[in-house]
Each structure stands twice: as structure tokens, then as C-alpha cells.
Amino acid sequence: MNAVRPARRRGRPPGPTSAHGDARAALVRTGVALLTEKGFSSVGIDEILRAVGVPKGSFYHYFASKQAFGEVLIDAYAAYFAHKLDACLADEHRTPLQRLRDFVEEAKAGMARHDYRRGCLVGNLGQEMAVLPEPYRARLVAVFADWQTRTARCLEAARQAGEVSRDADCTQLAAYFWIGWEGAVLRAKLERSAEPLDIFADGFFALLGVKASAMVQRKGAPPERGAGHTGGTGVQGNTDR
Numbered sequence: 001m002n003a004v005r006p007a008r009r010r011g012r013p014p015g016p017t018s019a020h021g022d023a024r025a026a027l028v029r030t031g032v033a034l035l036t037e038k039g040f041s042s043v044g045i046d047e048i049l050r051a052v053g054v055p056k057g058s059f060y061h062y063f064a065s066k067q068a069f070g071e072v073l074i075d076a077y078a079a080y081f082a083h084k085l086d087a088c089l090a091d092e093h094r095t096p097l098q099r100l101r102d103f104v105e106e107a108k109a110g111m112a113r114h115d116y117r118r119g120c121l122v123g124n125l126g127q128e129m130a131v132l133p134e135p136y137r138a139r140l141v142a143v144f145a146d147w148q149t150r151t152a153r154c155l156e157a158a159r160q161a162g163e164v165s166r167d168a169d170c171t172q173l174a175a176y177f178w179i180g181w182e183g184a185v186l187r188a189k190l191e192r193s194a195e196p197l198d199i200f201a202d203g204f205f206a207l208l209g210v211k212a213s214a215m216v217q218r219k220g221a222p223p224e225r226g227a228g229h230t231g232g233t234g235v236q237g238n239t240d241r
Contacts, residue, residue, distance in 0.1 A: 115192065
């Protein structure tokens, strides 16, 4: 007896799900890398497609539009960077301020690894906002707010540990850090040097009443007892930023 074959559906046969996912992920990775280096306006879809090896006509198979693609890139970078922040700022084997210093040192190493060509995707897009789709604005503001919240938690832990003044406004300090840090990243990219990052970081820790030398500590080593303790001095809650 001959087996009954199922009726064949009309239209193009579906491609492998894994291949679709791999190509889409590659487009996102490449897009993030190029936007951290060149910015949104300077990067064309063709350049990304060529780098990944995806046919030009296939882009809209993965993303509805370039705007939608940009939104995916912002979300992908935000998720990546949140993980990076947590790896440093939530490390309870380190004192709170040492965690923040660890982040600074790792960020410096990352920029140096790419010869200071790559900066911050969110910062780059923020500078281009005048020519970007308006929906990006709320997304970018939300990412900065998330980073500030994570940093404020670390600073609050430092306040509880006596590393900074009890009167310190950790929310304000976190906002100050990210406003200044983004400027330092831009300057480091411009000058292709870590000096702007060091100047800002040393100034920020000095603002907290912490000497830079007290923060220099090899990652992985146990924290020194009382390292970075200010003895109740430092930024007051009503200090101007």
C-alpha cells in the first residue's frame, strides 16, 4: 500500500529557525559594534549587511525598518552593559567603592583594546538625537536612568559601609558620575587616550573624599580593611553638582 503524502503548502518553504536566529544575532552584534564606533547616521544598512554576509534584500526579513533595527540595538547594548555593570558593582567580595573603581578600570581596558575607536552606543546616539527618530529619546533616557540606579545602589552600600559621608545623596552622585563619565568617554575617544577617563575618575573619587591611591587594588585580591573609609567626610546631600 502506498503511503499517503501530506498536502504540500504553497509558497516558499520555511528556512531553518536556527539559521534565521544566527543571522539576526550576527546583524545585531555587528550593528552594535559599528554604532559604538561611528554612530547611527554614519552607518548604512548596506555596510552592516556586507560585514555579516547577509544579502541586501534579506534585511527586512529580520527587521521591519532601520528604526526598528536601531531600537533592537539600543536594547541589546543596554542588556549587555547592565550585565557588565552588575559584574562589577554587585561583587560583594569587594568594598563598594572598589567595585566602582573596578568598573572604571575595566572600561578603560575595553576602550584601549579597541584603540579608543569605540565609545558608548547610548552616548553616541544621544549626541545624534536631533536627526534620530523621536521614539529613541525615551529609550536612551531610560537606559541612562537604569545605569544610574545600579550605580546609586553601589554608592548607597558605600554610604552604609562608611566609605562616604552619611549625608551623601547617592542618587545625585550617580547622576553626576554618568554625566561626567559619558563626557570622559567622548574625550578619550577623541584623543585616543585614557587620560580623560583617569582625570574624571580621580576627580569623582576625590569628591567622595577618597584618594586615588587608596582605591588602587588588584582585582581578585581581598579588600583591605577600611580601604577608602572617609571617616564621615565627603559630599554632603546639598552639595552642588
